[in-house]
Amino acid sequence: MRRPLVELTLAAVAVALGVFFAVNSVGEGDGAPVQLEAVTGVLAVSGLVLFRRGRPVALTLGLIPLAIYFAAPMGALPIALFSVALHRRGQVTVALAALHAVSVAVVYGLALGLTRVFYESVTFIVLLNVSLVAIGMLIRSHRQLVASWAERARQAEEGQRLRVExxxxxxxxxxxxxxxxxxxxxxxxxxxxxxxxxxxxxxxxxxxxxxxxxxxxxxxxxxxxxxxxxMLRTPGEDRPQPTLGDVPALVEQSREAGAEVDLRFDGADGVPEQVGRSAYRIVQEALTNARKHAPGAPIEVTISRTAEPGLIVEVGNPLAASGSLIPGAGAGLTGLRERVQLVGGRLEHGPTPGGEFHLKAWLPCPA
CATH class of the missing domain: 1.20.5 (Single alpha-helices involved in coiled-coils or other helix-helix interfaces)
Structure with a gap:
């Protein structure tokens, strides 16, 4: 619906300008016969409707001589130049506008001489063309800017999707x-x-x-x-996998790296190996995120059994006062959620009203 309305509006503007030029030309007594003006005006507007989007350069080159010798097609020529500015490079638009201005100046100079009418006519035509060309180039630049923003947003979304995958x-x-x-x-x-x-x-x-x-x-x-x-293994990965009993050693490594970590651990007795590995990975990722996004903040790690047959893993730390020093993509938390879901558990994480970041996972574990 929008495109036919635009075409109709531009055609109406071209007709109005053509009638204006034709009336002035006939009124001054130097115009072509009315029938011929009408025919050339219809041809110009028809070409504008048919070729404005697909072949604006060829349309403009065809209208330039027609608009110089007849008044009615002069209304379609500025719209054609506007279309060139909208759909083609700026150099092409400037070249066509300059060609038309020079042609008008030469022909009108030979026909009218360097009179007041000559200067007024050439100035009006050139200003009209320049105005529409400037509007067309501005709209083209705006469209390109919006398209570049849309492409950047698409690339950012695609990059995030790839990181999550x-x-x-x-x-x-x-x-x-x-x-x-x-x-x-x-x-x-x-x-x-x-x-x-x-x-x-x-x-x-x-x-x-x-x-x-x-x-x-x-x-x-x-x-x-x-x-x-x-096929999934890579060299160097054929080593024993960590279990829940390795969590104290993991915490000790973080302490040696300068982190202040408080561990409350009920022990690993009776915890299946798969659940223990998942708990270890949760603590490992949580400690990494805490060191990355809140360096120097104290960290509390709690691993305990629950009345519901399962294992609770909780990690909390105060949020950084000035925001994260290192931006994150959320891929680590996405991987943890995937791991927890695969073992039938639940994962919750996010900031708390008390100004802390809290991560809590429940893993099914027989009593």
């Missing part, structure tokens, strides 16, 4: 590697017990065959698991 992917890969360590151990035990059952002397042939099948299936499953997870 990378954090999720990295966290899932880490969890997959940890699950490999757990499953490999369990499957290996299954294969060992099946092999022992297979060689028992008092086992029946059916039991020995079943045990052999179990042992072979466990061996094949272990090989498949190692093949798949092996």
């Amino acid at each position: 990378q954090a999720r992917s990295a966290e899932r890969e880490r969890i997959a590697r940890e699950m490999h360590d757990v499953l490999a151990h369990r499957i290996s035990l299954l294969a060992v017990h099946a092999g022992a059952l297979e060689v028992r002397r008092d086992a029946s042939p059916e039991e020995q065959r079943a045990a052999g099948t179990i042992r072979q299936s466990a061996h094949d499953a272990l090989e498949d698991l190692r093949t798949v997870i092996g």
Whole structure:
């Protein structure tokens, strides 16, 4: 709806200007016959409607000689120059405006001489063209500025999305590697017990065959698991994964780095390895964020059991008075949420009314 309205408005302006020039020309007695003026005016406005957006330069070049020798097309020419300024580079617009100004000055000078009418006519036409060209170039610059802002916003959103996806992917890969360590151990035990059952002397042939099948299936499953997870591993990562019992050592490392950390830890007895690893990663990320965004602030770490079968991990620190010294993308917290959700837990984080940043995670853990 907006585009037809714009085209109709510009065509109406061109017609109004063309009628104005034609009336003045006929009134002064130096214009072309009315019928010829009408025909050229219709041709100029029709060309303006058809080619203003697609071929504004060619339209302007065609209207320049027509607007010099006839009055009615003079109304369409400024609109054509406006379209050139709107859709083409500034150098092209200035060149066409200058070509028209020079052409008008030469032709009118030869026809009218250096009279008052000559100066008034040339000045009016040039000022009209310059005004519309300036408006067109201003609108073009504004559109380019808005487009650049939109592109920057799109790139920023895309970059944030990629960082979030990378954090999720990295966290899932880490969890997959940890699950490999757990499953490999369990499957290996299954294969060992099946092999022992297979060689028992008092086992029946059916039991020995079943045990052999179990042992072979466990061996094949272990090989498949190692093949798949092996693609996720990188050199240097085949090391023991941290557990909940390693949290005190992690806190001690932060203290050696200059952080003031208060740890309240109930112990790691009876906590499954996967839950313990998740709790360790939560504390690790929380300590890193605290050192990054509130350097020097005291940090409180609490790990405790709850009445609801589960493990509570809480980390809090005062917010920095002058804001974060290092900007963050939130990828670490995104990875923690992904990890907690994968083990069936809950994660909450954010500033508190007391001026602290508080992170709290609940991880399911059998009593």
